[in-house]
Amino acid sequence: MKIAKFREIVEANSLDELHEHLQARHDSFFGSFWFWHDDGPELSVMVNREDAYLLFISPDGASHHSTLDLMTNPHVPRTYIGGAGPSLYSSYSKTAEFPDKEIEFLADNHEPTPMSKLYTVPLSQAITAIDHFFVSGQRSENIQWLLLEPPPPPSPPSKKAWWRLW
Structure with missing residues (x-):
């Protein structure tokens, strides 16, 4: 499995190697990781001490770009759910203490990147x-996941405001 640790690309061939890479921290407690196999879903994880935010990306749409490409290359077109891009699942905790x-x-x-406690x-x-x-390439049932919906498409300009376009 491939791993990006704050954009440094490495590979883990065993759980021991994976756990060694998971020790990487910036300023002693921040971690940022992307995990992927050669094809299929991707998993993004951000860490702050004992809290983590996970984002699972399922390539069930038409996008053939990796999420790492989408994040780092401004020339790759952004696509969304519904056959036009990846489905995004965020970690979610209904029972979070202090969700705000x-x-x-x-x-x-x-x-x-501040995140609500509700998503950690x-x-x-x-x-x-x-x-x-690492083992299955799938999202864990050990995590409660929330499907993130894409933003609605922008509304076309009003015919009454055609003069504003000039």
Whole structure:
């Protein structure tokens, strides 16, 4: 399985190697990882101490670009769910204590990425999901997942405002 640790690409051929790579941290407690096999789904994980946010990307649409390409290459067209792109599943916790609290993570480009506590899981649960993904290439049933819907398409301009287009 291939891994991007803050955009450094490495490969893990065993669970021991995977766990060694999972130790990588920025400023002692931030981790940002992308996991993928040569074809199929991808898993993104951001870590802050003992909290983790997971994003599972299922390539069930028409997009043939990896999510890493979508994140790092501005020339790759963005596509969405419904036969036109990947389905995105976010970790989700209905029982989160303080769901309005935000946890700060760092994305792979080192940008602060705050997430609601509602979408985080304990790091130990995330590691179990990562192990499952390593072995099966599928999302773990150990995580509660929420399907993220794409934004609606923009509305066409009103005919009354045709003069604003000039």
